[in-house]
Amino acid sequence: MNDLPDAVRICSVESYVDDTKLFLFCATNDNVNALSQIQQDLNRVAEWFCTNRLLINPQKVKFMLFGTR
Numbered sequence: 001m002n003d004l005p006d007a008v009r010i011c012s013v014e015s016y017v018d019d020t021k022l023f024l025f026c027a028t029n030d031n032v033n034a035l036s037q038i039q040q041d042l043n044r045v046a047e048w049f050c051t052n053r054l055l056i057n058p059q060k061v062k063f064m065l066f067g068t069r
Contacts, residue, residue, distance in 0.1 A: 007048040010037045
């Protein structure tokens with residue numbers, strides 16, 4: 001698990017035990033580009049899991065979007 005953050009290129013990564021979060025800060029008018037960047041990093045993480053013969057539990061995967069007025 002120590003090298004999982006190396007698979008992520010765009011987002012910030014925070015890990016604690018077996019819980020990993022990807023963060024990406026973006027401007028409100030840049031949502032489409034931000035979603036594309038997050039998807040790229042999620043694909044890299046999924047590839048890392050496959051390479052290391054680990055499984056992702058899709059029922060525990062969440063996507064949250066926070067914003068301000």
